[in-house]
Amino acid sequence: MSVRIETDTVTYQKTVLPCGLRVVTETIPSVRSVAVGLWVDVGSRDEAEEEAGITHFIEHMVFKGTERRRTHQIAQRIEYVGGYLNAFTTKEHTCYYVRVLDEYLDRALDTLIDLAFRPRFPEREIEKEKEVILEEMKMYEDTPDEYIFDLFEELVYAGHPLGRPIVGREETVRSFTRAMLLDFMARHYTPDRMVLAAAGRLRHERVVALTERLLRGVAPRPTNNRQRQPVPAYRPGERIERRSVQQAHLVLGGRGYDLHHPRRAALTVLNTLLGGGMSSRLNQNIRERYGYCYNIYSFVNLHADVGDWGVYMGTDPRRVARAEQLIRRELERLVQEPVGRRVLTHAKNQVKGTLMLGQENMSSRMMRLGRQELYFGRYYSLDEALQEADRVTAEEVQAVARELFAEQPYSKVVLLPE
Template sequence: MQRAGNGISPCFRKTTLKNGVRVLSERIPSVRSVSVGAWVAAGSRDERAEERGISHFIEHMVFKGTRKRRMHHIARRMESVGGYLNAFTAKEYTCYYARALDEHLARAIDTVCDLILFPTLPEKEIEKEKGVILEEMKMYEDNPEELVFDRFESVVYDGHALGAPVIGYPQTVQSFDREMLCDYMRSHYVPDRVVLVVAGNADHDDIVRMAGDMLGGMPIAERPIRRAPVNGYVPHDFVESRPIQQAHFVMGARGLSVRNEDRVAFSVLNTLLGGGMSSRLNQNVREKYGFCYNIGSFANMHSDSGDFGVYAASDVRKMERVKKLIRKELRYFVEVPIGSRTLNEAKNQLRGAMMLGLEGMSNRMMGIGRQELYFGRYLTLDEISDAIGKVTVEDVQRVASMLFKGDQLSTAALVPEG
């Protein structure tokens, strides 16, 4: 085993097993719980066109049984000791996680590792789960507030896997069989893509020993899978009529990757634009004119690309006026340097949200997992806070000038029928 230096944090340690699996922990002796996550660097962007939705489908299927446990045993495994077990799939990774009292650390590690190592993927359950996923798709189709973001991503990443919904499409999901699932897992669930993270009251050496017993035998991939780079961006608009009462729309464009040196300034800018009740969008669109109930901005950052935008819901007769106001706010950040007091308030808001979010062990575990997958190292709170503190008025205006170009904006809209 290769052990990382310990100069980063007295509470954080990292060990790499001989086969490439990374084991990370942050010990918090003051709590009586642990949060365990088995991360796999495989998500919907890693799928071929005919595989759309397979990462998410596998995330569901591993709970249907493993070599060691039947489906109902898995369901009771953590709940029977007061814990919790779940998973989620994103664009670039999948995470299987458990929460429990610290005395059940071994059970939590064994459970999440068992899911990614030894799922049986029974054919009968595959066919049943197709029906479940199709119903999940219908649920999203009935929720325009979520659906419009899928439509926006299909516009911004047109023709690329990042533009496809994580859940996939009915025709691809219905085509899945056990051989497809096994092939995908053999290619993507490999040691150098697996990260085990534990946050809470747990000893790192104990974690490494348990991880070695479970994950140390994972075979190394013969042919590493490389992700397709993002394609070019051509701004365009999308409008779809649906049986709804309000118009839901997203206006935005390609943004910055999570590794871009301007990512922190971008986050501060996003906070100023639409990050809460005091943001310019909320104050100057909702409060000043009363044109909408929901309005806010977002910034999605992936390993080599990203996107940003503004979401709003309004009466369709007011939609064009809301769009005009949004463009006005975007131009404001390009043309007008923000005041130092306003900047400091936004930085404090961003710092506070980060600190408050890390009070729970699950959020700590999630943060460590994402940092390892994207940066290959642990970013301390002081390091992140210092980076936020260094953002200047000039940084914010420069990033706004780079991204908030009117002719580069795309819009995805769901509007009422008729």
């Protein structure tokens, strides 16, 4: 199967290889670099209880040597030509990515496919990496403005894998064996659940030909009919912890929309209005007017079948109650009062500007390509995204505020100094 879409400046193409892997590209002739990502449709929410953290652990371990290269050779292969190689794991997918000059495209593809299809998982490296991951856990716990989000998700998705930290738990990480890693990869790293996304100065036909050559011998596997665990009904909760911190940290929020929700664009505009920058209502009314905080913002997380929203703030412990009152007042204001036309226009311009500026970076374009294919199985052009934002009305924004802020109780997490 092959798809081609052309605009004035970009050519998008998609090809499904015989083994089932999808190749999606954006050709941008005006640049001299390419960003390539190998996406795997598996994240921490796909783990069994005893596997918590294994997706993230595998993402680390593939860099510890493949059938063709040792650890230092993997990094050197990209860095010695001025490129950048990294990876990340989310709740729903894993991505290995490279950015290089366009003349090294074949090297980038070769490296990524080697990592995902031919890791060795040396026993000695597995034991060493366990200690690395445990140190990573401690790092997060020592960073309250990150750790608090793990506690918040644990409340919002109580009893579900989405509520677990991506890095897992100490007892599960210590239990991982080479056989467990290989078994998990065999179940989830199948070509039909992979997307190769590339953006920059490239020819789609060459990317396809190189990828096919590198995957020679990889046979298609039966479609993996994965059934993700359904998310239970939302039950609000509250958690207050005392830790060795100087500031109090607060997150207030609840369940939101999924990625396919028809009001997704209106939620993005609402989030921008509420806490999406220095001109947002939270920043202007709580930081600038009262001086209660240095950092305050709102956030939205959109997953395939569910989502969440919230407000984060760090403040003096004596001001937590008053600050929470002020946040709730801003939320109530959005429920009760329609947004003015000029304010709405400014918020939509901010959303559109962020979208357009992001497209000037090849890595951002590649990330957008990969996510679109994984979640929607299709290409959303920049014009389509801009039009979606333009269509948002004040009535839609208020309707979203009522659904999320007024029709469900909030969950709350507070970290206080010991």
